[in-house]
Every structure is written in structure tokens, then in C-alpha cells.
Amino acid sequence: MNTIDWSTVGFSTLAVHGGQDPDPAHGSLATPIYQTSTFCFDTREDGTAIFLGEKPGFAYSRGGNPTVRALETKIALLEGGEECIATASGMGAISSVLLTLLSSGDHVVMGNCVYGCTNVVIQEVLPKFGITMTAVDTNDLAAVEAAIQDNTKILYFETVSNPMTRVADIEALSALAKAHGVKVIVDSTFAPTPLVRPLALGADIVVHSATKYLNGHGDVIAGLIVGKKEDLGPIRTYGSTKACGSTLSPHDAFLVLRGLQTLGLRMDRHCSNAMKVAQFLETCPQIQTVLYPGLESHPDHDIAAKQFKKDMFTGILSFEMKDGINGMTSLEAGTRMVNALTIPHIAVSLGDPSSLVEHPATMTHRNVPPQERVRMGISNGLIRFSVGLEDPEDLIADLQQALATLD
Ligand SMILES: Cc1ncc(COP(=O)(O)O)c(C=O)c1O
Known part of the structure; x- marks a missing residue:
């Protein structure tokens, strides 16, 4: 051969x-x-x-x-x-x-x-x-x-x-x-x-x-x-x-x-979906901060743009809810919003075809001492979102309806 x-x-x-x-x-x-x-x-x-x-x-x-x-x-x-x-x-x-x-x-x-x-x-x-x-x-x-x-x-x-x-x-x-x-x-x-x-x-x-x-x-x-x-x-x-x-x-x-064998195709889609979701979340008044290296607002955007393949900035983003929406803490608002999602599953892990959301402070990083977590920037209102391979319009529409439950 x-x-x-x-x-x-x-x-x-x-x-x-x-x-x-x-x-x-x-x-x-x-x-x-x-x-x-x-x-x-x-x-x-x-x-x-x-x-x-x-x-x-x-x-x-x-x-x-x-x-x-x-x-x-x-x-x-x-x-x-x-x-x-x-x-x-x-x-x-x-x-x-x-x-x-x-x-x-x-x-x-x-x-x-x-x-x-x-x-x-x-x-x-x-x-x-x-x-x-x-x-x-x-x-x-x-x-x-x-x-x-x-x-x-x-x-x-x-x-x-x-x-x-x-x-x-x-x-x-x-x-x-x-x-x-x-x-x-x-x-x-x-x-x-x-x-x-x-x-x-x-x-x-x-x-x-x-x-x-x-x-x-x-x-x-x-x-x-x-x-x-x-x-x-x-x-x-x-x-x-x-x-x-x-x-x-x-x-x-x-x-x-x-x-x-499909890694290249999947990463293209994870990254482009994550970029669209991040850009949408940045426009939402209920959200305090969106952390996604593809956004110009991200503190390390320039390093990511220099180091990563063009237009590929990972499929994972984190966002923090605002405190005080209708008297709710950021944790309460994040919880209500995540529980109202219909497409992403609430689960740890990432990089799956299905979008996954999780709450780092009580899930993946729960075993980090609280003062360490604060130093790392992991607040109670922080949500991690592993953006999957679904149609991005469906993910955005789902996020829109979940955010509307906070009104
Ligand atoms: C960045 C990172 N490294 C390592 C691990 C551990 O991997 P595993 O769950 O396969 O042991 C994880 C798990 O979530 C992770 O997110």
C-alpha cells in the first residue's frame, strides 16, 4: 500500500x-x-x-x-x-x-x-x-x-x-x-x-x-x-x-x-456558534459580562487572535448575570434563566454536540475554597456555556425566551 x-x-x-x-x-x-x-x-x-x-x-x-x-x-x-x-x-x-x-x-x-x-x-x-x-x-x-x-x-x-x-x-x-x-x-x-x-x-x-x-x-x-x-x-x-x-x-x-475524524468540522461549527451566541449575549441588558475570547471586549482578545487559527476562539463562553433584576440576586436570576432553557442541558462537561450549561461555583469549581473562587473571578452569578452543534438561531431564540422569564 x-x-x-x-x-x-x-x-x-x-x-x-x-x-x-x-x-x-x-x-x-x-x-x-x-x-x-x-x-x-x-x-x-x-x-x-x-x-x-x-x-x-x-x-x-x-x-x-x-x-x-x-x-x-x-x-x-x-x-x-x-x-x-x-x-x-x-x-x-x-x-x-x-x-x-x-x-x-x-x-x-x-x-x-x-x-x-x-x-x-x-x-x-x-x-x-x-x-x-x-x-x-x-x-x-x-x-x-x-x-x-x-x-x-x-x-x-x-x-x-x-x-x-x-x-x-x-x-x-x-x-x-x-x-x-x-x-x-x-x-x-x-x-x-x-x-x-x-x-x-x-x-x-x-x-x-x-x-x-x-x-x-x-x-x-x-x-x-x-x-x-x-x-x-x-x-x-x-x-x-x-x-x-x-x-x-x-x-x-x-x-x-x-x-x-470529524474534529476539524466540529470545531469550525462550535467556534462559529459560540461567536454568534456571545455576540447576542453582549446585547442583553440582563447580562453584566460576557467572557468569550472572540469578542473584542475580552481582555485577551489580542493574544487569542494572534495565537489561534483564524476565527476560531473555542466553543465555550461564560457570562455573569446582573444583580438586582426585579430584586433578584445574580445567582437567583442565573438560576431562573438556566432552568428556563429548553435546548442546552444543565450538565457539566463540554465539547459535546449538545449545548451544556453549568454553574461553576456549585458544580465544576465547588471544591475550590470560596476565597480562592472569588480570586479566580468565579462569582455566584457566573454561568458557563459550552456551545454545541445545534442551529445557532435556535440557541439564540431559546436564550431570548429564557431571559424574558426575568421580566
Ligand atoms: C480544562 C480541563 N482539564 C481537565 C479536565 C479533566 O478531564 P476528565 O474529566 O477527562 O478527567 C477537565 C474536566 O472538565 C477540564 O475542563
């Missing part, structure tokens, strides 16, 4: 074909689900050679599986990384990276607005192992530099922060970290390729909750780690799959592979 030269093809060709040759056993076009725990060896010598890595092959699905490997190969191509590890969840990816690369006595500088469970891992789990941290505003480069200590090993942040949608300047932060010998770990869940490739901008490792846009159908929990072989080797051996067992199942890998 002729082979594709990956270095010459575009994003969508990679998304469809990357890592997925027809199966050598029977020519199956769809990558088969190798639903097996173990693999048989022809001989003892063969098995030993596979275990020692002297011969290609698989031994046991906790450490490697052909369906999972196809997903890892596709993601490495899409992200422009040397290597990829698929994990059982986004948190599996994040904790594996941190627990492998850090040791007792090390220090982490983290973005001060990240997903709630990431906050728990860095601020509550890592200290149990003698690892300290400083949380800073990663949009303030001077503050980041001031937070770096002699024992700082990692700078960790999200490309687009959850839920405040602040956009990090990956290139500037990576250059700063490199000058201090600090590794940069970026969670790019909110802004997957084709929006941005953090490795090309200088990040050392990119992590994803593939549960979200990469799978894109709301039916899988999965994570991904991409970067250089020298960094990912120890993570695979000690931190994630082989020793600690945050392994993605072959069936879930198959679903993510299938979802990835």
Missing part, C-alpha cells in the same frame, strides 16, 4: 488518516477494537524480546494495546509531538505528568484559574509528597517570573482557562520558563488542535481531557499526554499506564479515534 507523507498534508487529512492504516489481519478500514487483556507470544524468546522492547509488539493491555496505540499515533501527528500517551481520563493525564516529573522538595508555578480537580491535585495532593506551589495570574509575565524559585520544576496553565476563558500567551510563557530551566505543561482541553499547537509555541508537554472536544460525542472519559520521547518515556513507565494503571480501554480509544 502507498503511504501518506504526513509532513505534507493538512489538519483534516491527518485527522482522518493519521495512525489508522487498514488492519493488516483482514484489511478492516476501521481500526479494530483489540478487546483483550493479554497477548500471546510465539515463543518464550519472543515474549522476552517484546517485554524488553527489543522487538515491536504488545504484551499486556495495561501497558499497550494496538487500538490505543493507533489513537496515540494520530494525536502525536495532530499535535506535532514525538510521542503520545492515552490515559483513562484527563485527570489521569494531568496527575501522571505531575507525579512523574516532580519529586519531594520541588515547586510548581500554576495558573491561578484552572479546572477545579486540577486545583485539588496541585494544591492538596502534591503537598502530601512535599511538593509546594505558587498560584499566579499567567497573564502577568512579571508575576510569573517573580514566582519562579530555585526549586521550581514546572509551570502549569490552561490555554483557555476554565471557566474564566482567560487566554495564556503560550509562546511568551514558554520562553520565560525556558530561561529559568522550568518545564511548561499546558492543558489545552478548551482549545484543541486545529485552534493551537502548544508544542510548536514552546510548551514541553500538552495534556487534554479527550472526554471533551477530541472525542466530541459525550460518551467517553479519556485523557492524552503529548510531548518529547525523553519526557514521556518515564511518564509511561512509572506515572500513568504501565505502573500506575491509568490506562484507556481499547473500546474508548476506538470511540475517540472515530470522533477525531
